[in-house]
Amino acid sequence: MIGDIDQSSAIRLDGVTARLGDTVALDDVTLHLDDARIAVIGANGSGKSTFARLVGGLTRATAGSVRVHGVDAAKDTATLRRLVSIVFSNPDAQIVMPTVAEDVAFSLRGTKASKADIAAQVADALDEFGLTALADRSAYELSGGQKQLLALCGAVIRRPALLIADEPTAYLDARNSAAVADHLLHPEAGHQLLLVTHDLELAARCDTALLFDGGRVVAQGAPDDVIAAYRASLRA
């Protein structure tokens, strides 16, 4: 078990193809993933984001089935979206409320928690992400690294079963990347992590890795082995 997650029903793709316009972005992919922290690597256009979007319920499979923590992505998208939080590379696109505290609280909209309970949860989460001093600041005035921590804070406060992060450190400098990585890879995070990244050092810190090429998974297993396979393919 990872927190409350049932390992027997983590991420399952069976014969999944995703056609986007004229492109076959994923080509007959079968994967059963139970690890806590999964890195997804591969060249530009290899299908990583399409895979992440399918698992997150943002893209539909053209063929095959996608199940995430027991939920069939084609049949119950609403439940899937409640189970999953997604963080993208562009932190600006993820801010929805004027201040930092309001933006985090927005993630708890629709829950049955009282105002006082929400305020307490937001205060705890801001503290965890080192954002307490910025609570009343305009979210738009934060640095890129602070914005990405804010996005992660909002994603995690929902207590998702699965956190999908699609190139979350792409626009960050080394120091901010390290801060975001430490939060992402926290070993007791309580959720499964699916991390799409071009940062191979980050991928190496996960529990398992997948290598995509041309819409297919061409290597899967221990991150060091999969990264070595990727490096070899780049030299070929």
Ligand SMILES: Nc1ncnc2c1ncn2[C@@H]1O[C@H](COP(=O)(O)OP(=O)(O)OP(=O)(O)O)[C@@H](O)[C@H]1O
């Ligand atoms: N909305 C779309 N319409 C048509 N083709 C698309 C669409 N989105 C992605 N594709 C194509 O699907 C393929 C896989 O794209 P995807 O974004 O999944 O790759 P990626 O591995 O995440 O790439 P990157 O590392 O550049 O983000 C590419 O050939 C891409 O051009």
